Amino acid sequence: MVTNTSGKKKTAIARATVTDGEGRVRINSQPVELVEPEMARLKMLEPFRIAEEEREDVDVDIDVSGGGISGQADAVRTAIARGIVQHTGDAELRDAFMEFDRSLLVNDVRQSEPKKWGGPGARARYQKSYR
Numbered sequence: 001m002v003t004n005t006s007g008k009k010k011t012a013i014a015r016a017t018v019t020d021g022e023g024r025v026r027i028n029s030q031p032v033e034l035v036e037p038e039m040a041r042l043k044m045l046e047p048f049r050i051a052e053e054e055r056e057d058v059d060v061d062i063d064v065s066g067g068g069i070s071g072q073a074d075a076v077r078t079a080i081a082r083g084i085v086q087h088t089g090d091a092e093l094r095d096a097f098m099e100f101d102r103s104l105l106v107n108d109v110r111q112s113e114p115k116k117w118g119g120p121g122a123r124a125r126y127q128k129s130y131r
Contacts, residue, residue: 001019001020001087002017002018002019003017003018003019003083003086003087004016004017004018004083005018005079005082005083005086006079006082007074007075007076007077007078007079007080007081007082007107008075008078008107008108008109009067009071009072009074009075009078009107009108010067010068010071010108010110010111010112011066011067011071011111012064012065012066012067012068012071012072012074012075013064013065013066013067013075014062014063014064014072014075014076014078014079015062015063015064015079016060016061016062016076016079016080016082016083017060017061017062017083018058018059018060018083018084018086018087019058019059019061020057020058020059021057021058021059022056022057022059023056023057023058023059024059024060025045025048025059025060025062025080026059026060026061026062027044027062027064027076028062028063028064032044032045037069039073040069040070040072040073041073043073043074043077044073044076044077044080046077046081046100046101046104047077047080047081047084047097047104048080048084050093050096050097050100050104051084051093051096051097058083058084058087060080060083060084062076062079062080064076064079074103074108077103077104078103078104078105078106078107081097081104081105082105085097085105
């Protein structure tokens with residue numbers, strides 16, 4: 001059985017394919033063990049720590065693009081969690097993910113606000129000086 005899921009965070013999009021296998025996790029065709037920095041790797045593998053026995057019997061292939069390191073890690077994390085839940089059809093696992101962190105199964109829809117005229121950023125204005 002093959003399951004396709006996706007996860008998003010800011011401008012990062014991760015597409016995961018979950019198949020029956022022997023526990024391989026590949027991100028952009030590379031083993032997850034090669035992902036740097038280590039904090040991003042640990043964040044990506046969080047769903048497997050919550051679902052201890054699930055990792056041994058599924059292979060997860062992820063294509064991630066856009067955004068930065070942190071956004072990609074969050075997107076991958078969501079895609080993996082959704083894929084495992086959908087692949088196993090386990091309601092208890094879904095509840096465990098939701099209890100741990102809702103963003104494991106629900107995309108974070110927040111985006112950065114666009115810059116406007118009259119200032120250096122979205123809300124900040126240029127300072128005035130009268131001297």
